[in-house]
Amino acid sequence: MPIIINDTSLDVPADPRVTLLDFLRHHAGLTGTKKGCDHGQCGACTVLVNGMRINSCLALAIAHDGDTVTTIEGLGTPDAPSVMQQAFVDHDAMQCGYCTPGQICSATAMLQEIAAGWPSDVSTNLDGDISASAEEIRERMSGNLCRCGAYANIVSAIGEVAGRDRV
Amino acid sequence: MTGQFTQDAPETECLLDSMRQDVIGKPLVRIDALAKATGTATYAAEYPVKDCLEGVLVTAPFARGRITGIDIDTCLACDGVVAVIDNEKLIARCAQGTAGEAPVQEVRKVAYWGQPFALVVAETFEQARDASKHLKITIQDDDLSDIPCDPQAVEPENQQYSSQGDLPHAMTEAPHSVDAKFTTAGHASAAMEPHAAIAQWDGQTLTVHASLQMLNYNISELADAVGLEENQVRIVSRFVGGGFGSKLGISAETVAASLAAMQLKRPVRVAMSRQQVFQCVMRRSETSQRMRLAAGKDGTLQGFGHEALVSNLPDEQFAEPVLQSSEFLYAGDNRLLTLDLARVHRMTAGSVRAPGEAVGMPTLEVAMDMLAEACSIDPVELRLKNIPDRHPMKGTPFSSHKLAECLQQGAEAFGWDSGLRKPRQRREGEWWIGTGMASAARVHNIAKAKARVTLNPDGTALVESDMTDLGTGTYTILGQIAGEMLGLDPSNVLVDLGDTRLPRGPGSGGSWGAASIASAVYVACKAIREKLTKYANVTEGELNLKDGGVEGGASFAQLLGDKELREEGHYEPGDIEDDYVAAGFGAYFAEVRVNAFTGETRVNRMTGAFGFGRVLNERTARSQCQGGMVWSIGAALTEALHFDPRDGHLVNCDLAEYHVPVNRDVPELEVIMVEERDPAASPIQAKGIGELGMCGGAAAIANAIYNACGARVRDFPITPDRVVACMPD
Ligand code: FES
Ligand code: FES
Numbered sequence: 001m002p003i004i005i006n007d008t009s010l011d012v013p014a015d016p017r018v019t020l021l022d023f024l025r026h027h028a029g030l031t032g033t034k035k036g037c038d039h040g041q042c043g044a045c046t047v048l049v050n051g052m053r054i055n056s057c058l059a060l061a062i063a064h065d066g067d068t069v070t071t072i073e074g075l076g077t078p079d080a081p082s083v084m085q086q087a088f089v090d091h092d093a094m095q096c097g098y099c100t101p102g103q104i105c106s107a108t109a110m111l112q113e114i115a116a117g118w119p120s121d122v123s124t125n126l127d128g129d130i131s132a133s134a135e136e137i138r139e140r141m142s143g144n145l146c147r148c149g150a151y152a153n154i155v156s157a158i159g160e161v162a163g164r165d166r167v
Numbered sequence: 168m169t170g171q172f173t174q175d176a177p178e179t180e181c182l183l184d185s186m187r188q189d190v191i192g193k194p195l196v197r198i199d200a201l202a203k204a205t206g207t208a209t210y211a212a213e214y215p216v217k218d219c220l221e222g223v224l225v226t227a228p229f230a231r232g233r234i235t236g237i238d239i240d241t242c243l244a245c246d247g248v249v250a251v252i253d254n255e256k257l258i259a260r261c262a263q264g265t266a267g268e269a270p271v272q273e274v275r276k277v278a279y280w281g282q283p284f285a286l287v288v289a290e291t292f293e294q295a296r297d298a299s300k301h302l303k304i305t306i307q308d309d310d311l312s313d314i315p316c317d318p319q320a321v322e323p324e325n326q327q328y329s330s331q332g333d334l335p336h337a338m339t340e341a342p343h344s345v346d347a348k349f350t351t352a353g354h355a356s357a358a359m360e361p362h363a364a365i366a367q368w369d370g371q372t373l374t375v376h377a378s379l380q381m382l383n384y385n386i387s388e389l390a391d392a393v394g395l396e397e398n399q400v401r402i403v404s405r406f407v408g409g410g411f412g413s414k415l416g417i418s419a420e421t422v423a424a425s426l427a428a429m430q431l432k433r434p435v436r437v438a439m440s441r442q443q444v445f446q447c448v449m450r451r452s453e454t455s456q457r458m459r460l461a462a463g464k465d466g467t468l469q470g471f472g473h474e475a476l477v478s479n480l481p482d483e484q485f486a487e488p489v490l491q492s493s494e495f496l497y498a499g500d501n502r503l504l505t506l507d508l509a510r511v512h513r514m515t516a517g518s519v520r521a522p523g524e525a526v527g528m529p530t531l532e533v534a535m536d537m538l539a540e541a542c543s544i545d546p547v548e549l550r551l552k553n554i555p556d557r558h559p560m561k562g563t564p565f566s567s568h569k570l571a572e573c574l575q576q577g578a579e580a581f582g583w584d585s586g587l588r589k590p591r592q593r594r595e596g597e598w599w600i601g602t603g604m605a606s607a608a609r610v611h612n613i614a615k616a617k618a619r620v621t622l623n624p625d626g627t628a629l630v631e632s633d634m635t636d637l638g639t640g641t642y643t644i645l646g647q648i649a650g651e652m653l654g655l656d657p658s659n660v661l662v663d664l665g666d667t668r669l670p671r672g673p674g675s676g677g678s679w680g681a682a683s684i685a686s687a688v689y690v691a692c693k694a695i696r697e698k699l700t701k702y703a704n705v706t707e708g709e710l711n712l713k714d715g716g717v718e719g720g721a722s723f724a725q726l727l728g729d730k731e732l733r734e735e736g737h738y739e740p741g742d743i744e745d746d747y748v749a750a751g752f753g754a755y756f757a758e759v760r761v762n763a764f765t766g767e768t769r770v771n772r773m774t775g776a777f778g779f780g781r782v783l784n785e786r787t788a789r790s791q792c793q794g795g796m797v798w799s800i801g802a803a804l805t806e807a808l809h810f811d812p813r814d815g816h817l818v819n820c821d822l823a824e825y826h827v828p829v830n831r832d833v834p835e836l837e838v839i840m841v842e843e844r845d846p847a848a849s850p851i852q853a854k855g856i857g858e859l860g861m862c863g864g865a866a867a868i869a870n871a872i873y874n875a876c877g878a879r880v881r882d883f884p885i886t887p888d889r890v891v892a893c894m895p896d
Contacts, residue, residue, distance in 0.1 A: 017293040026292065031213035032206015034408070036359045037441040041822040044359055072206035081205055089200040092786050095794060096638030097203025098359040098408030104204060134835075142829040145822060147359045147409050148638050149797025150790060151833040 001066035005030065006074030012062045020054075021045045023061035024071060032072040032101045036145070043144030046102040047071050053109035055143075072101035075108060084108050084161050091157035095148035103144045107158045110140045114162070132162030168734050170694030172686075175741040177566070177846035182693065183651055183781070187713040191651040194786035198643045198662065199406070199636070208406045211378040212363035212438045219365065220249055222427055222437040223295040224419055225285040225302050226447060227277040230316065230815030231512045232308035234275040234284055242287055242302045247294030251302065252286040252427045259283070260515045261448055262388045262416025263485050264381065264676050269392035270416065270515075271482065277308075278480055279514045280816040281446030286423040288435060315511050316815045318453065318478035323507035326486045329494075331560055332501030334459060337470030341461035343541040344470070349458065349530040351883040352807030354451035355444075356519045357827055360408020362448060363438035364421040366428035373429065374401045377421045380410040381674025382633040386667045388417045393425050405665040407675075410637045412518035413448045415676045445820035449517035450808055452477040452487040454526050458534035461501070466542040468553045471499035473531065478509040479516040487516065488523035492608035492862065493531055495565075495748050498555040512815055518676065520798060521858035524609050529802065529883060532605035532866030536873065545585045546870070547578050547754075550606050558748045566749035566847035569778025570606060573754040573841050577776030578604070580839055581756035590877035591895075598760040600771070601875025605866035607753030607777065609859040611848050613740045614673035616687035620649055620734055622695050624727040626715030627659045634664050634672030634684045639857055640787030641680060647784060648685045648851070652692035654712025670735055678751070678855025681783060683738065686849045691736025698734075702726045738850070747847045751859040753777035755799065755867035761876040766890030768872055770800055774837040775864065780845035780854035788856050792838040795860015801828045803865035807884050 002009040005028055013023055021038070024030045024047070033056060036044030040058040047056045048070040056069075076082035081089070084104050094100040111132060119126045122139045130136060137158050138151070146154065183191050202208040227234065239251040255272065259282050262270040274284040287302060289295035315321045338344050364377040373395060379385045382402050390397045407414065424437040439448075454477050461470030475489035486508040493504060519525070539546040551571055557564050578585070583604065593600040618632040630649050636642045642664060646657035653660075663669065673683035700710050703717055703726060716722035743749075758771040775796050782788050805826035809818040819825045844852040865883060873879045878893035 015291065015293050017297070022292060025213070029215060030206075031209065034210075034360070035212075035438070036361065037822050039441065039821060039823070041441070042359065076205055078201050078205050078207055081201060085201075085204040088204045089196060092197060092200065092790050094197075094200065094203050094638070095640075095790055096359065096407060096409040097199070097208050098210065098638075100203045101206040138831040138833070142831045145359065145827060145829060147357055147411070147827055148790075149794035149828070149833070151797060151828075151830045152793050152836045153790065154830065 003064050004068045006071055012065050016060065016062050018061045019057050020059040020061045020064055021056040024056060030071050030073055034098055034101055043106060044099050044102040046106040046144065048105055048109055053106050072105055075104065087157040087161045091153045093153040093157040094150050099144060099146045103154055106141060106144045111162055134159060168694065169737055170690045170734050171737045172690045172850065173739045173741040174743050174850055178850040179846045181850065181852050183851060186651045187711050187718050188651045188654050190647050190657055192782045192785055195643060195647060195657060195784055197640060197787055198646060210360055210406045210408050211376050211404065212365065212436055214365055214376045216365055216367065216434045219434040219436050220288050220290065220431065221292040221295045222286045222288045222424060222435050223299040224283045224423060224437065224439060224443055225287060225299050226443060227282045227284055229277060229306060229308040230280045230311065231314045232277050232306055234277060234304050235307050236305040237285060238303040242298045245298035245301055247290040248287060248298045249290065250288045250431055252288060252423060252430065254426050256393055256426055258392055258419055258422045261418040264415030264518050265384050266416050267384045267387040269388055279512050281514060283419040283447055286427055286437065288427050288431065311814060314815060316513065316810065318476060318509035318511050321509040321511060323476055323509040326508045327490065327504065327506035329560065330503045334470045334472045334501045334503040337461040337501035338459055341469055342464045343462045343538065345458065345460045345534050345537045345541060347458050347534055347537060347881060349456045349881045351454045351526040353453040354519050354806050355808060355825055356411035356413035356449065357825060358409030358411050358413055361439045361441055361444045362418050362420050364424040365434060365436045366424035367434045368428040368432060372399055372401060373425055375421060375425055376403045378407050378414055379404045380407065380414045380635055380637060380676050382635060382667050383671040383674050385417050389421060389425065392422045402667045403665060404635050407635055407637045410675065411520040412676065415518055418448055441822060442820045446817055447514055449519060450514055451519035452479060452516040454487060454489055456489065456530045458530055460534055460538045462538055462542055466544040466549045466552050468497055468499035470501040471497060472503040474505045476507045476509060478511045480512065481510045483515060485517050487526065489527035491523035491527060491610050493527055494560065495558045496608045497553040498559055502560060513810060521609060521861050524862035525802060528608060528863035529865035529869065532863045533869050536870040543587065546604055547574050547583060547585060550574055563748050566747035567843060567845035568752060569841050569843050570752035573752055573776040573778050576839050576841055577754040577756050577774055580837060581774040583756055588874060590874055597762050597764060599763055599876040600760050601871045602758045603867045603870025603874050604754060604756045605863040605870060607755060607859055607863040609678065609751045609862040611749035611751060611854040612677040612679040613849055614679050614683045615739045616673040616683040617670035617735060617737050618672065618684060618687040618691055619670050620688060620691040620695060622653055622723065622732040624724045624729055624731060626655065626723050628653055628655055630660060630662045630688055631669040632664055632672040632684055633667045633669045634680065635675045636664055637675050639675060639680060639791060640784055641684065643787055644681055644685055644783040645688050648688045649692055652689065653695065655715060678857040682849040682851065682853045682855055685783060685851050685853065686738040687736040689851050690738050691734045694734035694736065695732045698732050743847050749845065749848045749854065751777065751779040751854045753859055755864045757867040757871045759868060759871040759875055761872055761890060766887035766894065768804055768885060768890065770834050770868060772834050775860060776839035776841055777859050778841040778843040779856045779859055780843050780848050781852045782840050783853055788840060789838050791856045792860045793836045795858060796836050796864055797828050797833050798861035799864025800832055802861065802883060803868035804884050
């Protein structure tokens with residue numbers, strides 16, 4: 001079975017060593033997904049697999065046969081950016097921009113996790129409503145490093161989207 | 168045509184203030200933000216190049232000795248392998264910033280653990296990575312007991328010594344004094360984009376897409392390393408995924424990719440692994456320091472001593488300039504400043520964001536906090552009291568000085584309680600809460616720069632330079648400078664950077680990028696304006712440009728017909744560099760909580776007030792300040808390179824073990840940009856802001872920890888174990 005990447009079907013690579021990340025960057029030509037560490041330590045490679053965020057450097061492409069992958073390019077384009085992409089632009093939630101696609105993919109899925117009621121380390125209770133407070137956002141986005149230190153603006157960008165979603 | 172300007176005196180009249188477009192300083196959205204947010208900004212390793220081979224660097228697994236043999240056959244027998252490059256032109260170390268020539272190239276003579284010595288090239292990355300593990304070498308490694316690895320255990324070389332008056336005497340005479348020793352750990356830049364390059368060779372020209380900060384120097388370094396003339400080399404770096412010093416000079420991947428492409432006549436891509444970035448790119452030296460402060464009853468400084476020991480590899484010129492701002496930040500007649508350098512076999516030490524002040528300022532500012540306590544004076548007050556009128560040793564005037572304003576405005580915004588301070592006054596559950604502050608200072612650097620500006624009759628303009636934008640906002644601010652000067656909406660200014668085919672900029676580093684390149688663009692625009700005065704038949708003072716033409720008059724199309732106006736601006740700092748002490752100043756205020764049982768520190772909030780001359784874009788400048796403050800948190804609490812004393816290797820060579828601040832480590836950061844124009848800093852009256860945000864911020868946190876729980880930790884980073892060890896019972 002092929003992998004569906006942003007609505008395009010691609011055959012899995014013959015070489016079983018190819019990570020999902022390298023498959024995206026080298027085979028699919030989708031270089032929006034970044035490699036920062038190749039070891040699951042930075043979040044730059046975050047993509048959505050069947051709607052959930054994962055570090056694509058820690059996944060082998062062949063293991064995702066039949067899965068649906070959404071990358072930063074699939075979330076929106078310069079002509080039609082997603083709400084989250086636009087919020088990152090508006091809040092200057094980036095500097096060098098290298099962590100940015102991973103942050104945006106991560107944030108997109110993270111808000112769904114909050115909406116689904118998944119608790120985090122800072123949640124006060126394990127079930128029930130969780131609000132997308134700054135503290136929840138900080139905790140849940142801590143797998144996405146930003147060496148430029150754009151965190152404060154990242155939190156406000158995501159906060160804006162979370163607020164908008166709530167109304 | 169060229170406009171040339173060498174700045175020998177302050178530029179008190181800056182045209183930017185009388186222009187009509189009104190875009191300079193405005194918080195315009197970063198031009199490249201949408202490209203970055205949609206993944207369409209292209210970084211070095213991402214150019215689609217046909218038939219591209221993949222190279223993986225191989226590094227030495229020992230600290231010092233020789234590689235006596237490389238058996239490439241096993242490797243060549245691996246699937247897909249095309250070649251093993253073990254050419255004598257490979258570089259063993261990265262080039263220091265502004266080197267302009269190849270660094271050490273003897274790759275078989277190993278000087279540190281992790282030194283690159285070969286490149287395995289294959290059809291795919293997976294093949295190259297696998298084969299690189301099969302490269303067999305024979306080595307003659309020196310016995311570790313003979314290799315100097317510990318800076319404390321070596322006889323150091325003196326790098327800097329300046330003395331005035333008699334510090335020891337002042338220390339004994341003074342009613343209040345502080346004499347304290349500190350250490351700071353080594354740091355890694357850890358830019359998110361690992362070093363990468365794609366090299367292409369067409370038999371005549373070497374074209375390299377690389378991730379570099381200073382193309383104006385990098386082109387000479389690369390040409391020298393691979394044995395080509397500069398006119399045979401083209402480097403392109405349009406987007407750089409962070410640099411922080413680590414990409415000032417060329418590194419192994421750029422040279423290896425180039426040599427491989429030239430030998431194999433196919434394009435070659437080389438990206439360092441994260442581990443390699445840690446192991447063979449620049450580190451910031453660890454330091455040990457001694458601070459001596461002597462003060463009168465009222466806190467007036469009479470003696471000031473700062474001594475530091477740093478390290479580097481043999482033959483490297485760079486010594487972490489720890490004392491840089493100590494030279495002029497505070498008064499005190501009796502002074503002693505010394506910097507020593509120990510030669511050790513750890514990877515090259517070089518510039519990491521804010522070289523010098525990043526580690527010198529935190530210790531000075533903790534010592535000042537200790538002095539404030541000794542004198543029973545408010546720490547803000549103590550600093551205000553000791554701001555000198557001139558450089559305390561040279562007597563040179565300051566170009567402009569906003570430390571007092573930063574201290575006052577920062578204190579007010581933060582809600583600083585200026586009463587008498589005592590540790591352990593506030594407790595919430597397990598947590599001690601406290602506040603602390605520190606001054607910020609960072610020398611202002613400025614460099615020679617060229618830029619070309621073209622004004623088109625259709626009301627658009629083009630700005631060109633080989634300058635880079637590391638996320639600093641260069642693209643955006645240059646559009647604003649040209650827009651302001653030529654009366655154009657910045658969206659009608661195309662800024663083309665990061666290509667050595669364009670005029671030589673200053674490069675990005677040392678916080679000099681923005682002021683230098685923007686000055687070159689300013690000079691070019693001035694020359695265009697001069698021509699326009701003839702077309703419009705007015706004087707410069709009467710030439711009011713706005714929205715694509717003369718305000719309320721002819722458009723550029725009407726004025727110019729089909730003629731474009733093109734000028735190159737050359738800016739060069741002249742006597743201003745010697746006649747003034749120029750620096751950015753600031754103040755940090757932090758509130759922390761410290762866990763009474765575990766010693767863990769969390770930063771609750773932080774305020775920074777900075778004066779760095781004219782603000783070119785309020786939005787990108789704020790982001791730069793915040794970024795620096797985040798680095799202050801890392802330097803204060805978590806960042807440290809650890810070397811294994813048994814074999815000299817860097818133990819924590821990845822992002823799981825080297826702890827940069829994560830989102831949850833960073834609270835809300837309040838940034839105040841103090842109004843300032845500095846006419847002796849640059850013709851546009853701006854200074855740099857890329858580094859000031861981390862020049863002392865760690866001390867505000869350290870002082871807040873003391874105020875919270877009474878632990879005066881003098882070793883950075885202030886990890887929980889150190890807090891617990893210093894916590895009073
Ligand atoms: S590249 Fe995957 S987590 Fe860093
Ligand atoms: S924007 Fe540079 S690492 Fe996040």
